[in-house]
Amino acid sequence: MLLHPTPDLLSILRVTLELVFWATLLAMLIGLPIGLALGLGRFRTRRVWLGVANGGLGLPPVVVGLFVALILFRGGPLGGLHLIYTVRGMVLAQTILALPIVVALTASSVQAIDPSLLQQAGALGASRWRLSVFALREARTGVFVAAMAAMGASLSEVGAVVLVGGNLERETRTMAGAILTSLSGGYYAEGIALGIILLGLTFLLAAALTFIQHSSKAATASSVRYVSSAAR
């Protein structure tokens, strides 16, 4: 199986990567501004929302999957969208699970920035938008960790995905769902092979993110070196 990938395996890989990509992207797009607002903001209910985000880290995937499935079932409030047993429905469930991870980790990374640094930015006329971009950049290590954690959760999650996606062969079956199916059918060798692929995928994506993080740092440093020598 590892040496000669079948169409089934390729479909599983495609669905898994699609789910990971969209769920992580959506969680980052929604979660980063919320995390920034919670990390930088000084509004009254900030602590309550931080508590909600931190509490969300422990959301049981099966419960989330159950609620999302109930909402998306044909008779449910969003049944008309026909998202049940689709990858888009799985993305929705997985985004809900990844969102608190992104929000909580972003907020805590932003809160860890020296407050006097942000105050100094304000004293030099930084607009709120620029201040937010700057804070994200200063907290970039934490933001990368948030992205990796969101990605990891999407990659290995099984409960919500199976409930919402139905684990349909060549349609909504992900790597984790396929492992579950293999083990429940007694196909242990297949399960182990899929597990190895999943592990490899996890490391590969984490390595890619780490590479992006380091190359952006190196690019900044080298451009500054070039310019400063040119200016002199």
Place this chain on the structure above:
Amino acid sequence: MSAVLSCRSVRARHTDAEVLHGVDLQLRRGEVVVVIGPNGAGKSTLMYAIAGLLPITQGSIERNGRAAAAMQSPSLAQRTALANVELAISWWEGRHRTPRADRRVRAMEALDAVNAAHLADRPARTLSGGEARRVHLARVLAVDPDILLLDEPFAGLDPSTRADLLYDAASAIRSDRRATLVVVHDRAEAWALGDRVLVMTNGRIEAEGSPREVFERPPTEEVAEFVGFTGALRDGDGILRLRPADVTVDPSGPIAARVVRRVPLEDGVRLELTTPSGTLVTVAPEPAPEIGASTNVRLTGGIRFARPAPVAGTPTGVLSGADRPQTGTAGRQQEADR
């Protein structure tokens, strides 16, 4: 020249307490004004209010231009010194950004102005306290504001680093294009930097003038004590405030005194003395009297304030005519009615 900044009866609160109790202040282009005062006097709060970082509760602040402040803590972003200065310029410029190459040239010029061009490539985390302070100063100079605000730019530096930076900053911050307000703690810094000195105590400006006027002829007893007139002798219905330099240990002097504290210094010994009229502080050369020893002193200066204030731990008594300062007092002695 017209004022670039006018503060009128400014009141401001910090947390729950009112810190500024009606501050009036004007800054003109080309001048460097130093604010000095004890901890908690409201100096930094005034700066925050002028910078627009703290809302005022009463009064008005009129700015004829833009203000940029270098806060007390020299916090730098996780990038190189040059990139930090460039970042400050891009914050300042907002949407109307100049080309990146121009920003870099300006950033290098600002670093050069504070003798920090050699630090340009260094990551901020590798800078020493003094180096970070230089980059911090360059950052605010690079934006070339109309009103430059510096909050204790030399805080936390060792004496030699501080002296070096003070020397460089004294010329770097001066410009005909802008008004500069510097908060400092040290009188030597105020002497070195300021055209005008403001002394703040308890949220009010208590004294204003050239460094010489303020430090040699403080208008109130409180200001006098803050600017170094640490000795206090009852003098009739007033009080005579004296600096250590106004008091000389002289066995043939007219005032009997006893040494109660003795601190060795680099250039002598700091003596605290009690007399029947109050306490005195002086710096005497070695060999100086020991603790408990009786001696005599001569007064060579001081300022007389009309209303007496209680002098802790001293019995009532007055200076006789012979005890009063005999030399060098004409220019400094004054009656100050409060």
